[in-house]
Amino acid sequence: MAALAATLLFVSVLVFVVIRVLPGDPALVIMGTEGSPEAAAELRRAMGLDRPLVVQYLEWAGNALRGDLGRSIQYDVPVSRLILTRLPVTLPLTLLAGAFMVAAAVPLGVFAATRHRRGGDYLAMVLSQIGVAVPGFWAGLLLILLFSVKLGWVRAGGFDGWGEGLGAGLRALLLPAAALALFQFAVLTRTTRSAVLEVLREEYVKTARAKGASERSVVFRHALRNAMIPIVTVAGVQLGQLVAGSIILESVFYLPGLGRLALGAISARDLPVVQGVVLFASSLIVVINVAVDILYGILDPRIRYE
Amino acid sequence: MRRAFRHVTFTIGLVVTLGLLGTAALSLVYTPRDPLQMSIAGRLQGPTAAHPLGTDQFGRDILSRVMTGAVTSILVGVIAVGIGMGVGVSLGMCSGYFGGWLDEGFMRLMDAVQGFPAILSALLLAAAFRPSLAMSMVAIGVAFLPVFARLTRASFLAHREREFVLAARALGAGDAALIGRHILPNTVPPLIVQATISFPVAILAEAALSYLGLGTQPPHPSWGVMLKEAQAFLGTNPWYAVFPGGAIAVTVLGLNLLGDGLRDLLDPKLAE
Numbered sequence: 001m002a003a004l005a006a007t008l009l010f011v012s013v014l015v016f017v018v019i020r021v022l023p024g025d026p027a028l029v030i031m032g033t034e035g036s037p038e039a040a041a042e043l044r045r046a047m048g049l050d051r052p053l054v055v056q057y058l059e060w061a062g063n064a065l066r067g068d069l070g071r072s073i074q075y076d077v078p079v080s081r082l083i084l085t086r087l088p089v090t091l092p093l094t095l096l097a098g099a100f101m102v103a104a105a106v107p108l109g110v111f112a113a114t115r116h117r118r119g120g121d122y123l124a125m126v127l128s129q130i131g132v133a134v135p136g137f138w139a140g141l142l143l144i145l146l147f148s149v150k151l152g153w154v155r156a157g158g159f160d161g162w163g164e165g166l167g168a169g170l171r172a173l174l175l176p177a178a179a180l181a182l183f184q185f186a187v188l189t190r191t192t193r194s195a196v197l198e199v200l201r202e203e204y205v206k207t208a209r210a211k212g213a214s215e216r217s218v219v220f221r222h223a224l225r226n227a228m229i230p231i232v233t234v235a236g237v238q239l240g241q242l243v244a245g246s247i248i249l250e251s252v253f254y255l256p257g258l259g260r261l262a263l264g265a266i267s268a269r270d271l272p273v274v275q276g277v278v279l280f281a282s283s284l285i286v287v288i289n290v291a292v293d294i295l296y297g298i299l300d301p302r303i304r305y306e
Numbered sequence: 307m308r309r310a311f312r313h314v315t316f317t318i319g320l321v322v323t324l325g326l327l328g329t330a331a332l333s334l335v336y337t338p339r340d341p342l343q344m345s346i347a348g349r350l351q352g353p354t355a356a357h358p359l360g361t362d363q364f365g366r367d368i369l370s371r372v373m374t375g376a377v378t379s380i381l382v383g384v385i386a387v388g389i390g391m392g393v394g395v396s397l398g399m400c401s402g403y404f405g406g407w408l409d410e411g412f413m414r415l416m417d418a419v420q421g422f423p424a425i426l427s428a429l430l431l432a433a434a435f436r437p438s439l440a441m442s443m444v445a446i447g448v449a450f451l452p453v454f455a456r457l458t459r460a461s462f463l464a465h466r467e468r469e470f471v472l473a474a475r476a477l478g479a480g481d482a483a484l485i486g487r488h489i490l491p492n493t494v495p496p497l498i499v500q501a502t503i504s505f506p507v508a509i510l511a512e513a514a515l516s517y518l519g520l521g522t523q524p525p526h527p528s529w530g531v532m533l534k535e536a537q538a539f540l541g542t543n544p545w546y547a548v549f550p551g552g553a554i555a556v557t558v559l560g561l562n563l564l565g566d567g568l569r570d571l572l573d574p575k576l577a578e
Contacts, residue, residue: 010418018430133559135510137517138551141537145547149540156540244423248514252537263518266433274433278426285421 004286011282012064016057019275069276074268079276082261089159089257092169093249094242096177101184101242102235106224109192109231114219116197124189131186136245140179140252147175157253176253180245184238191234195227202226228299236292240285247281316567322560330376339367341374341527350543360545363535368546371527372553378439378528379557382512382521383505386443390450391501395493398455402462403485409459416452424449424511432520439528442521446511450504457500461493499569506561513554529554 044050048059063069069079112124148156154175162169199205200223208222247259254260258277265273333341339357345365352360359368397416401409428445435441465471466489474488515521516530524531529550536547 004421006414007418007421010415011422014422014427015430018434129559129562130555133506133562134555135513135551135558137514138533138547138554141533141540141547141551145540145544149544240421241423244425247425247429248518251518262429263520266429266437266520269433271433274429278430282422282426285423289421 105188113196319564333373337370389447394454398458
């Protein structure tokens with residue numbers, strides 16, 4: 001928990017310093033080259049930029065905590081509203097990719113562990129080597145090439161929102177989520193395999209086998225359940241990474257999510273939007289990590305928090 | 307059998323890595339065509355005898371550009387890992403050797419950096435300054451800080467109270483000598499392994515950032531930039547998107563295998 005609070009503090013200070021201090025005078029950034037020095041000084045006073053930086057930071061952080069992330073220079077609407085309109089793309093994309101990751105990696109990892117050093121194990125390991133080597137955005141391009149350019153089954157990208165129904169929305173997110181999940185799937189497969197292997201060496205697994213438990217019951221009831229802690233830990237970290245990765249995949253598939261919002265804001269020099277998106281995305285990652293911590297206690301009743 | 311398999315991993319990794327280094331070195335003195343030379347007549351061709359990997363939207367030779375792109379990737383890998391390792395090792399050294407509030411402070415800072423993906427720092431830096439290769443290297447390098455700092459700190463904690471260090475201290479060695487001459491050399495093997503593991507991660511990150519327009523800027527060839535450009539022409543010349551991505555995948559695969567093999571060979575305890 002201390003680490004998570006530290007992360008938020010660090011990120012907020014970093015975001016504040018990089019966006020508000022390093023690029024130079026925000027008043028000049030907003031006014032461009034046309035503003036007169038007097039007008040710039042007036043704007044600085046109006047924006048409160050003539051006050052000490054610590055005061056400015058505290059005010060900004062306080063506002064951010066209340067959900068006020070400032071106004072977009074480009075669109076002249078609150079940044080928080082812009083973020084909210086993009087969430088219905090980024091969040092389902094991340095969650096769908098997370099679901100793909102778990103649904104593919106855990107069974108494959110368990111399979112590999114039960115076939116230790118045999119064909120199936122090596123095959124799974126080769127798959128995971130490929131998964132960590134192939135860049136997600138390239139995998140996305142290849143999927144577009146195959147399913148949209150060659151076969152013509154799906155559109156090459158874009159997202160019409162959820163108004164067309166759940167099925168249409170999910171269909172648009174299917175390929176991006178698969179490409180996004182590839183790397184994290186590979187990492188989680190390895191984790192699952194080694195965690196299950198570890199537990200299969202334990203004495204109580206021998207006991208379970210000796211008392212005649214079926215292999216199925218040994219693997220799922222005894223081994224997998226006790227291997228859940230490392231699996232959930234890594235899956236949680238990977239889910240956070242998926243939030244970051246979605247920024248890239250949104251560009252590949254032209255999805256109007258947070259990542260494309262931030263990239264567009266960079267070209268337009270719309271600093272409050274970049275600031276808001278970065279702060280929001282990193283807070284989301286922190287929240288995921290807290291959720292994983294809470295999950296530990298549910299998975300393993302021996303873990304208790306003071 | 308297991309030993310041999312390990313060596314197979316290491317050998318494949320080594321061969322691919324040497325191939326990458328060789329290609330990059332070769333591209334400095336020779337490429338089949340000038341990677342920047344345009345030819346509107348011969349644009350977006352598939353593989354031909356004159357252009358084994360085809361041409362891009364300006365008629366530039368993709369093979370020559372993929373070869374030159376290898377230099378960018380290696381450069382970013384070396385510099386980003388260098389930043390992470392240089393700063394991370396220094397922090398870890400101070401943390402592990404001096405301990406106390408300094409250690410506590412540095413480690414909390416590393417916790418914080420760990421929760422902050424490179425892509426987000428890259429977005430910030432690109433917004434504050436301008437998107438550039440240098441900014442992407444810094445963003446990637448910073449993301450490597452925690453792992454190098456923790457590794458060095460752990461080694462220093464393990465060695466700080468060992469007999470040979472106490473003996474050197476009793477003989478009058480100062481802090482600098484103890485750190486630099488006696489403890490640091492013992493932390494090198496795990497650091498080398500970690501650097502090998504981080505190198506392909508940096509290459510992947512650079513490709514992704516360049517793809518988003520946050521890294522290398524055109525017309526300079528980079529695998530990520532090439533893929534960004536190729537995307538607009540998937541229908542006309544699909545090969546354009548295949549080769550630069552393939553180069554990334556093969557390179558990263560080779561470096562990962564090398565790292566895995568090296569780890570097994572240097573520290574057999576870790577191999578399972």
